[in-house]
Amino acid sequence: DEADGYPDKTIPKKNQEYLKSREIGPRFANPNSFEHEYGMRWKQLHELYAQKRQALQNELEMEMEKLEAQMEYAKYERETEILREELRAREMDRERQKREWEMKDRQAEETRQRNEEQMHRQQEEMQTRIMLQEEEMRKRQQENNLFMQAHELDNMLEQQEQAYEQPERGGIFNSNMNSDMGPTGNSSMEPNKFMNAYDRNHRFEGRDMGPRSGGNVGGRGRWVNENRGGGRDDFPNKRRRY
DSSP: OTTTTOOGGGSOTTOHHHHHHHHHOOOOOOTTSHHHHHHHHHHHHHHHHHHHHHHHHHHHHHHHHHHHHHHHHHHHHHHHHHHHHHHHHHHHHHHHHHHHHHHHHHHHHHHHHHHHHHHHHHHHHHHHHHHHHHHHHHHHHHHHHHHHHHHHHHHHHHHHHHHHHHHHHHHHHHHHHHHTSOTTSOOOSOHHHHHHHHHHHHHTTTTTSSOOTTSOOSTTOTTSOGGGGGSOOSSOOOOOOO
């Protein structure tokens, strides 16, 4: 009894006295005794300690689970926020790329419109130049035609003037021929010369008769001065200019 509470680990297990005392079983205090009363208090204290320890363990486990849940939620929120930031960055990048694409598309459209306008202007300028060249060629052709007509008219006038001058010369020749005739009325001119003069005189007869083609009046026509019929001019023939 004096060795009450002596730990069993210090007692040799193979001792005969130990084995004999173990065969008797546990010893309990008598009820309403000092040992029984304080033994029950110790028991209640140990039970209360076990209960509080279990409750504290349960509360600690609950708090740990709650903290783990909060940590998981915070981690999820953090990951979500990171994803949101990445999404916003991608949205901003997409908007930037969209603006750049729209700007490039607008610039390409403006460039295409400028090229089309420049091409239209070049085509219009080319058409205008072609029309001006054609008009200039047509005017030149008309001027050439008018010049050729004027040249032809000038040649015709010269021919007419020469034709009118020849009869006058023929008249002078006839007067000379009459002066060369003898008193019998026979001409001293040779027969061949007389026939040639006769042919030249009759070649231009009838020019003063009726209108001619081309609007010219018979005879000298409207291109010849009427005052020139009396005789030869004192100045040489000049070509008309148009």
